[in-house]
Amino acid sequence: MAIYDPSKRPSDAYDTHTHLNEDEFLEDVPAYWARAREYRIMEMNVVGYNHIGNARAVEMAHELEGVHAIVGFQPEDVREFNEQELAILRDQLNDDKVVGLGEMGLDYHWDENPSVEVQKAAFGAQLDLARETNKPVTVHSRDAFDDVYEMLKAHHVEEFGGVMHSFTGGPEEVQRFLDLGMYIGFSGMVTFKKSDDIKAALQVVPLDRIVVETDAPFLAPTPMRGKMNEPMFTHYTLENMAEQLGMSYNELAQITTENAHRLWLER
Numbered sequence: 001m002a003i004y005d006p007s008k009r010p011s012d013a014y015d016t017h018t019h020l021n022e023d024e025f026l027e028d029v030p031a032y033w034a035r036a037r038e039y040r041i042m043e044m045n046v047v048g049y050n051h052i053g054n055a056r057a058v059e060m061a062h063e064l065e066g067v068h069a070i071v072g073f074q075p076e077d078v079r080e081f082n083e084q085e086l087a088i089l090r091d092q093l094n095d096d097k098v099v100g101l102g103e104m105g106l107d108y109h110w111d112e113n114p115s116v117e118v119q120k121a122a123f124g125a126q127l128d129l130a131r132e133t134n135k136p137v138t139v140h141s142r143d144a145f146d147d148v149y150e151m152l153k154a155h156h157v158e159e160f161g162g163v164m165h166s167f168t169g170g171p172e173e174v175q176r177f178l179d180l181g182m183y184i185g186f187s188g189m190v191t192f193k194k195s196d197d198i199k200a201a202l203q204v205v206p207l208d209r210i211v212v213e214t215d216a217p218f219l220a221p222t223p224m225r226g227k228m229n230e231p232m233f234t235h236y237t238l239e240n241m242a243e244q245l246g247m248s249y250n251e252l253a254q255i256t257t258e259n260a261h262r263l264w265l266e267r
């Protein structure tokens with residue numbers, strides 16, 4: 001992989017999914033933010049996942065330039081999701097700094113996760129809210145592509161749009177979500193040696209549907225794999241993806257930033 005050289009004046013990039021609102025970062029959020037900006041990662045979506053994570057995301061979006069908030073309940077936290085929390089989400093969506101709903105979805109990987117019925121109810125209610133407010137959704141799917149697809153389709157995602165975040169499927173799976181009008185978010189996983197499926201999926205996604213993300217503090221890209229991820233590392237993923245696509249870092253940074261603006265900001 002080519003070594004990143006800041007003197008090349010890289011184009012601005014956008015980390016479309018990061019969790020500066022996780023405990024790992026809390027002591028030092030402005031430092032992580034500033035380090036990202038040194039590498040021209042000028043915008044990021046701080047993505048919520050439960051009551052506390054959402055509140056922190058909104059607060060950070062007000063405090064830090066280029067930070068946007070996304071609020072929602074992730075599958076593992078939907079036991080705390082109820083009518084009252086739904087009303088809080090609806091309220092938070094009135095805030096200009098809140099650009100979307102998520103993360104939400106279905107996760108059948110962990111036995112200790114809430115039941116399929118409970119997960120589907122919370123996912124469905126959030127999709128309905130997205131349709132009502134015309135906000136894009138950030139969708140988490142683990143071992144659940146068929147059910148996630150059916151729910152997105154049944155809830156008319158093509159009307160309000162969204163992203164399949166940290167996509168982990170292959171070309172056939174990705175095509176179904178593209179057909180629903182979804183954007184595809186690629187995380188550090190696309191840089192891993194054994195991610196043949198994800199690499200193959202990247203090749204079939206139209207350039208105007210690709211966005212990049214860290215999902216920090218998780219899933220640090222090559223060559224930082226195993227370390228704690230942070231928004232700055234977006235540049236490693238972008239560089240690796242650009243190489244896979246046979247284009248320059250700057251071209252892909254510009255394209256993915258434009259895509260993110262279209263999906264979350266210019267609506």
Ligand SMILES: [Zn+2]
Pocket residue numbers: 017019047103215
């Ligand atoms: Zn996430």
